[in-house]
Amino acid sequence: MSNMETAFAAISRLHEAGLRIALDDFGTGYSSLQYLSAMPISFLKIDKKFVDDIFSGKVTAQPLVKSILSLAASLGMHTISEGVEKLRQLEFLADNGAHIIQGFLFSRPLTAADCGEFLRNGKARIAAAMHTA
Numbered sequence: 001m002s003n004m005e006t007a008f009a010a011i012s013r014l015h016e017a018g019l020r021i022a023l024d025d026f027g028t029g030y031s032s033l034q035y036l037s038a039m040p041i042s043f044l045k046i047d048k049k050f051v052d053d054i055f056s057g058k059v060t061a062q063p064l065v066k067s068i069l070s071l072a073a074s075l076g077m078h079t080i081s082e083g084v085e086k087l088r089q090l091e092f093l094a095d096n097g098a099h100i101i102q103g104f105l106f107s108r109p110l111t112a113a114d115c116g117e118f119l120r121n122g123k124a125r126i127a128a129a130m131h132t133a
Contacts, residue, residue, distance in 0.1 A: 008039055015040035022080060027068060036075060043100075044072045048083025051103070054092055062092070069097045 011021055022043035023035055027050060035041060046068055053061035072079045081093045084103030093101060110118055 004034075004038070011039050025082075027064070036071075036077075041077060043078050043080050044068060045080040045082055046098075048103075051081055051083045051089055051093070054089055055086075065093070066096050069093075073097055 015021060020042035021040060022045050023039075023041045024045045025047040026044040028047045036044075046065065050061070050065050050068070054065055055061075069079055078099040079097070080100040080102055081089075081098045082102050084090050084093065084101045084105045086105065089103075090101055090105060107118055
């Protein structure tokens with residue numbers, strides 16, 4: 001992203017080819033509001049740090065996550081919430097309009113071989129994760 005023109009051209013070509021683009025780690029590091037207006041972004045990925053902080057007691061944590069979710073919705077984007085490990089994080093995110101949840105609540109990283117098994121038994125595994133969280 002050091003060369004915005006080159007990045008914009010490449011991301012635009014990918015978008016035109018039918019790929020949907022996610023802006024990773026939104027709100028941290030090099031992610032910028034400028035990318036939202038300049039590039040065809042389909043998803044905002046909410047960084048795990050924000051998810052971890054939802055119930056940390058920090059007064060800004062929940063309003064920040066709600067604002068990111070609201071911003072994405074107002075721009076017609078979906079959200080991916082990273083690092084969801086607890087059921088109450090899932091409930092907070094779902095109650096506030098999150099679209100996709102990613103994290104250890106559902107599964108640890110899997111090998112290619114284990115991924116097929118997970119997909120075949122996904123509903124049961126997700127239900128079990130939600131009961132034990």
